[in-house]
Amino acid sequence: xxxxxxxxxxxxxxxxxxxxxxxxxxxxxxxxxxxxxxxxxxxxxxxxxxxxxxxxxxxxxxxxxxxxxxxxxxxxxxxxxxxxxxxxxxxxxxxxxxxxxxxxxxxxxxxxxxxxxxxxxxxxxxxxxxxxxxxxxxxxxxxxxxxxxxxxxxxxxxxxxxxxxxxxxxxxxxxxxxxxxxxxxxxxxxxxxxxxxxxxxxxxxxxxxxxxxxxxxxxxxxxxxxxxxxxxxxxxxxxxxxxxxxxxxxxxxxxxxxxxxxxxxxxxxxxxxxxxxxxxxxxxxxx
DNA sequence: AGGATACCCTGACCGC
DNA sequence: TGCGGTCAGGGTATCC
Numbered sequence: 001x002x003x004x005x006x007x008x009x010x011x012x013x014x015x016x017x018x019x020x021x022x023x024x025x026x027x028x029x030x031x032x033x034x035x036x037x038x039x040x041x042x043x044x045x046x047x048x049x050x051x052x053x054x055x056x057x058x059x060x061x062x063x064x065x066x067x068x069x070x071x072x073x074x075x076x077x078x079x080x081x082x083x084x085x086x087x088x089x090x091x092x093x094x095x096x097x098x099x100x101x102x103x104x105x106x107x108x109x110x111x112x113x114x115x116x117x118x119x120x121x122x123x124x125x126x127x128x129x130x131x132x133x134x135x136x137x138x139x140x141x142x143x144x145x146x147x148x149x150x151x152x153x154x155x156x157x158x159x160x161x162x163x164x165x166x167x168x169x170x171x172x173x174x175x176x177x178x179x180x181x182x183x184x185x186x187x188x189x190x191x192x193x194x195x196x197x198x199x200x201x202x203x204x205x206x207x208x209x210x211x212x213x214x215x216x217x218x219x220x221x222x223x224x225x226x227x228x229x230x231x232x233x234x235x236x237x238x239x240x241x242x243x244x245x246x247x248x249x250x251x252x253x254x255x256x257x258x259x260x261x262x263x264x265x266x267x268x269x270x271x272x273x274x275x276x277x278x279x280x281x282x283x284x285x286x287x
Numbered sequence: 288a289g290g291a292t293a294c295c296c297t298g299a300c301c302g303c
Numbered sequence: 304t305g306c307g308g309t310c311a312g313g314g315t316a317t318c319c
Contacts, residue, residue, distance in 0.1 A: 003312060034295075034314080058313080076313050077297075104297085123296045125313060141314095168290060177314080184312050253312090275291060278310085292318080301309085 002074040004058055004149065004182030005222055005246065009229030010080050011055045017082055017117060018050045018062065018109075027108040034075060034127045044068060044130055057145050057181035061136070069133045071141055075125025081105075081118040145181035149218050154180065156212045163211070166203035171274045173203040174218075183218070186253045187225065189280045191217040193252045196262075198286045199272075199279045224249065252280040260285060 002010070026045040031037060038044075045064065054061035060080075062070035074080075107119040107128060119126070131139035146162070147153045162179045173179060174188040183191070192199050194217035197210050206214070225246040247254075251261045252269045260267035260282040267284025 006312080073313080075296095076311070121296095122298065123311090123313095125296070127314090166289085172290075175313095186312055276293085277312095290319090292316105294316085295314095297311105299310085301307105303306085303308105 002058060002076075002078065003184035003187050004055075005187070005225035005229055007055055007058045007060055007074065007182075008226050010074070011053050011060055012229075014060075014080055014082070014117065015053045017111070017115060019052050020050060021115075022049050022112040023047070023064075023109055024112055025110040027110060029106050029108070033106060033121060033124050034073075035129070037128055038130045041128070041130060045070065056142055057148065057177060058184070059141060063133050067133055068130050069136055071127075071129045071131055071136075071139055072119070073127040073141065075121055075123060075127070077123040078119065078121035078126035081120055083116045083118060084114075144178050146177060146179040147181065149180050149182050150222060154215060154218065156208065156215050159215055160206075160208065160211050163203040163206060168203050169199060169274055170197055170201045170203055170206070171199035171279050175275075175277075180218070182222075185277050185279075186250070187218075187221055189253045190221045190251060193217075193262075193281060193286060194221060196285050196287065198283070199274060199281050201287075252282065255280060 023045055024047065026042045028037060028042050044066065048064040048066045051063040051065060054063065058073060060072040060074070062072060064070065104120050104122045104124075105118045106121055106124070106126075109117040109119075111117065119128070127141065129139060129141060131142075137143065147158060159180075163173060166173060168176075170192060171188060174183050174191065175185065189199070191214065195210065195213040197206065197214060228246040228249060255269045256271040258269045260269055262282065262285045265282060265285040267282040269280055269282055272279050272281070
């Protein structure tokens with residue numbers, strides 16, 4: 001689920017519940033996810049108040065009034081589920097899902113008033129760390145991240161510098177979190193299609209005009225995806241944000257064999273594998 | 288140095 | 304219905 005737009009959607013969905021909230025206790029149902037939890041995690045978070053939720057790339061940032069910030073990654077299957085008091089124990093259609101998912105409820109935020117926020121992650125590729133807030137960027141997870149794609153840091157000149165001289169395919173370059181941080185497989189495919197740039201193009205071969213188009217495509221696709229996620233936020237408090245915001249708007253991702261949606265293009269969406277991952281593209285209008 | 292590959296783990300899905 | 308194979312939106316270690 002989570003690339004940058006999904007994490008931003010999670011942040012926006014959680015903010016009304018977590019901003020300013022007192023965490024009465026952090027319940028750990030295991031000692032690790034992808035990595036071991038930091039020492040004394042529960043003690044360092046319990047009885048602390050949350051400041052204002054943030055995000056860096058695909059990481060959710062939860063600053064505490066203790067001067068430390070939780071750095072949370074959803075991996076590939078992570079969810080944050082908001083439960084109101086008593087909701088989890090209710091019977092009915094919802095109950096089945098809750099009990100089935102409860103197996104992978106690894107970390108539970110118990111908030112004042114009985115509300116619970118559950119970090120559920122079947123594949124356990126997620127992570128959770130703590131870092132002093134005044135040295136946040138030194139955290140191992142954040143230290144080598146590249147440009148934040150939303151905001152002013154990503155502009156044609158900056159992207160041109162990042163790509164210059166690289167022979168790696170554009171698909172790999174855009175997936176590299178050290179260059180631009182936050183894009184994943186889906187939005188890389190979508191951005192390259194919108195910019196009409198072939199995923200196999202050596203990164204250093206792009207013309208200035210193509211780089212400009214790519215910057216616009218990246219911004220647009222992320223912004224549109226966040227907007228689509230935002231439209232389902234009202235449901236978020238009851239469920240988990242996995243409602244599938246943007247997939248109906250995919251132009252190429254997971255659409256192998258479909259006609260290319262570019263106006264006037266008669267191409268067919270094709271799939272290829274690059275560094276072990278599926279790339280979806282149109283050979284007619286992406287050059 | 289930089290790029291490609293193997294791997295961490297579970298669940299969903301497809302064909303037989 | 305069960306079973307095996309395949310695939311999945313991420314990131315890191317390791318090899319070349």
